[in-house]
Amino acid sequence: MIVADQKSLKEILAMVKDNKKILIVGCKGCVTVCNVGGLKEVEILASIMKIARKKQGNDIDIDIKVLERQCDNEYVAEISDIINDYEAVISLACGVGPQFLSEMYKEKIIYPGLNTTFFGGATEHGVWEERCAGCGSCAIHDFAGLCPIARCAKSLMNGPCGGSSDGVCEINKDTVCIWDTIVQKKIKAGQLEDLIGVKGLKNWRTARDGGPRRSIREELVQGNI
Amino acid sequence: MSDLKSGSNLEKVLKAGHFAFTGECGPPKGADVEHLKEKFQYLKGNVDAVNVTDNQTAVVRMSSLAASKLMIDEGLEPNFQMVTRDRNRLAIMSDILGAYALGIRNMLCLSGDHQTFGNNPQAKNVHDIDSMQLIALVKKMRDEEKFMNDEDIDVAPKMFIGAACNPFADPYEYRVYRLANKIEAGADFIQTQCIFNMDKFRDFMKKAVDMGLHKKCYILAGVTPMKNAGMANFMSKFVPGMDIPASIIKRLKGVDKKNQAEEGIKFALEQVEEFKEMKGVAGVHMMAIEWEHMVPEIAERAKVLPRPVV
Structure with a gap:
C-alpha cells in the first residue's frame, strides 16, 4: 500500500x-x-x-x-x-x-x-517499511524475491557494496543491507551461481525517469469489461 | 604498444611484471591549485600512478577530472576515480570522453559513499548505473568503440580499467565472487580497501588465487599507514567497511603518543614486505590520507624506489 x-x-x-x-x-x-x-x-x-x-x-x-x-x-x-x-x-x-x-x-x-x-507494508505493529520503488519493470525474481532498487540505498543491481556489515547497511544501523539478505538467501538455497555474472544497465524509461506515467487498459476504456 | 589496452604507465609497469606502487591524492575543498601542486610533488617519482578521489566521503571537492588534468600537467599519471552516485549514464560517458581527451588513461570505477555521509545529505542520489555496470561500460567504450546504446564512437577512450574490492565487508563468503564479477565485467586491475586484518586478507587472497583471479587481473593491496591510535579508533568505528583488529589499536597505543606515527608506518612497511611475497598480489596501493608528504619516506623505506621506467 x-x-x-x-x-x-x-x-x-x-x-x-x-x-x-x-x-x-x-x-x-x-x-x-x-x-x-x-x-x-x-x-x-x-x-x-x-x-x-x-x-x-x-x-x-x-x-x-x-x-x-x-x-x-x-x-x-x-x-x-x-x-x-x-x-x-x-x-x-x-x-x-x-x-x-x-x-x-x-x-x-x-x-x-x-x-x-513510500510503497510498503507493516513489518510490526506501528512500523512500516518500504518495499517497492514503482520502477515499472519488476525483476525481483532475479534477486531472490527482494528488490534492490527500492531497498538498497544505492539501488545497486550488482551488490553488495563495500559498506555492508553484519547484514546492516552503511547508511544507518536500522537499515537492513538487502544485498546481504539476497546473498544469504541464495547461499541457503544452493543457488549462489545466480549471482555470478553481471546484470546489465536498467532501462529507467518505465520508471518516473521516463516522465509522468499513464496506464491504459483498452478493454476497460472500450467498456468491454 | 599494440597489445596494451591503454598504454598507461601503470599498465606498462604491471604488464612488465614489476611490483606496482600507487598513491592517492584528494583534491582540495576549493580551487587551491598551488596546494594541490605541492601535494603532487611528494608523489612524483615515488609512485606509478596516483588515484584522484571523486568527492570522497560524499564531501564536495574539486572535480577529480580537473584535478587529474592538473596532475598530468605536473608530470604525474592520474588514476581518475569516478563514482556513479553523482552522474547518470550521459554524464558518465561524456566525462570518460573528456577524461581521455585530456590525457587520462587510468580509471577507477566506484559507486561512491552514500551522500548521507557527506556535507550535502539533502542531495538526490543518481545511481542510474552501479560500479559493476560502469566497469562494463568503460570496457565497451574501449574495446567495442561503442557507447552503451551501441552507437559508434569516433575516437574511443582507451582506459586501463580499475575497480575496488573490499574483502572485509559482508557477506564475506560472497566477496571473492563479487571480485570475479568485476573482473568479468572488465576490470584490468583491482585496488583493495585498506587492509588491517592480515589474517582475513591472506584467506581472501588464497580464495582468489584458487579461482585463478590473479591471472585475469592485477590485484593491488590497499595500505593506509595510521597516524596514531586515535585515527585507528575513528576509522574502526566510523568508516564503513573497515576491519581494524583490536591488536592493531593495542599496538599503536602501546607506544608513546609521539611515536605512534612511526609505529603506524612500521606496520604499513611490514604489510608491504608481506604483500611483495604474497601470491596473487601485483602491487600496493598506498593511501597516505592527507599525509602525502610522508610518501617519499614510506616509498624509500618500503624499498620500492626507484620506480621502474617502462
Missing part, C-alpha cells in the same frame, strides 16, 4: 492560518490502514486544530468527511454539494487525493495534510 505520515500540527496550522472555515477530508484507502488518514485521525486532527486556534484567540470552524477513496473521481464527487461551504480543504490522503480534489474543484484551495512516503 501507499504509506504516509501526517504533517506536523504546526505546519498544518500555518497552511490554514488565514482560513476560518475548512473541511478535512479523510480516505478509507491505504492511509486508513496505515493510521494517518482514516475517520479516527480526521476527528483527532479537527479537534486539536480547533483547540490550538481557540488558544490563539482565532477560532476556526472545521467539518469532516471521509471518502471511500480520494483516488477515484466517483468518490471525490461526493463532496461537490458541500465544498463551496468551505474556504479550503485539508486532504488526509496520499499525494494523489489532494490532486484529484484540486482537479475536480478548480477554484478551491486544497492543502495536503500528509507526507506520502
Whole structure:
C-alpha cells in the first residue's frame, strides 16, 4: 500500500492560518490502514486544530468527511454539494487525493495534510517499511524475491557494496543491507551461481525517469469489461 | 604498444611484471591549485600512478577530472576515480570522453559513499548505473568503440580499467565472487580497501588465487599507514567497511603518543614486505590520507624506489 505520515500540527496550522472555515477530508484507502488518514485521525486532527486556534484567540470552524477513496473521481464527487461551504480543504490522503480534489474543484484551495512516503507494508505493529520503488519493470525474481532498487540505498543491481556489515547497511544501523539478505538467501538455497555474472544497465524509461506515467487498459476504456 | 589496452604507465609497469606502487591524492575543498601542486610533488617519482578521489566521503571537492588534468600537467599519471552516485549514464560517458581527451588513461570505477555521509545529505542520489555496470561500460567504450546504446564512437577512450574490492565487508563468503564479477565485467586491475586484518586478507587472497583471479587481473593491496591510535579508533568505528583488529589499536597505543606515527608506518612497511611475497598480489596501493608528504619516506623505506621506467 501507499504509506504516509501526517504533517506536523504546526505546519498544518500555518497552511490554514488565514482560513476560518475548512473541511478535512479523510480516505478509507491505504492511509486508513496505515493510521494517518482514516475517520479516527480526521476527528483527532479537527479537534486539536480547533483547540490550538481557540488558544490563539482565532477560532476556526472545521467539518469532516471521509471518502471511500480520494483516488477515484466517483468518490471525490461526493463532496461537490458541500465544498463551496468551505474556504479550503485539508486532504488526509496520499499525494494523489489532494490532486484529484484540486482537479475536480478548480477554484478551491486544497492543502495536503500528509507526507506520502513510500510503497510498503507493516513489518510490526506501528512500523512500516518500504518495499517497492514503482520502477515499472519488476525483476525481483532475479534477486531472490527482494528488490534492490527500492531497498538498497544505492539501488545497486550488482551488490553488495563495500559498506555492508553484519547484514546492516552503511547508511544507518536500522537499515537492513538487502544485498546481504539476497546473498544469504541464495547461499541457503544452493543457488549462489545466480549471482555470478553481471546484470546489465536498467532501462529507467518505465520508471518516473521516463516522465509522468499513464496506464491504459483498452478493454476497460472500450467498456468491454 | 599494440597489445596494451591503454598504454598507461601503470599498465606498462604491471604488464612488465614489476611490483606496482600507487598513491592517492584528494583534491582540495576549493580551487587551491598551488596546494594541490605541492601535494603532487611528494608523489612524483615515488609512485606509478596516483588515484584522484571523486568527492570522497560524499564531501564536495574539486572535480577529480580537473584535478587529474592538473596532475598530468605536473608530470604525474592520474588514476581518475569516478563514482556513479553523482552522474547518470550521459554524464558518465561524456566525462570518460573528456577524461581521455585530456590525457587520462587510468580509471577507477566506484559507486561512491552514500551522500548521507557527506556535507550535502539533502542531495538526490543518481545511481542510474552501479560500479559493476560502469566497469562494463568503460570496457565497451574501449574495446567495442561503442557507447552503451551501441552507437559508434569516433575516437574511443582507451582506459586501463580499475575497480575496488573490499574483502572485509559482508557477506564475506560472497566477496571473492563479487571480485570475479568485476573482473568479468572488465576490470584490468583491482585496488583493495585498506587492509588491517592480515589474517582475513591472506584467506581472501588464497580464495582468489584458487579461482585463478590473479591471472585475469592485477590485484593491488590497499595500505593506509595510521597516524596514531586515535585515527585507528575513528576509522574502526566510523568508516564503513573497515576491519581494524583490536591488536592493531593495542599496538599503536602501546607506544608513546609521539611515536605512534612511526609505529603506524612500521606496520604499513611490514604489510608491504608481506604483500611483495604474497601470491596473487601485483602491487600496493598506498593511501597516505592527507599525509602525502610522508610518501617519499614510506616509498624509500618500503624499498620500492626507484620506480621502474617502462
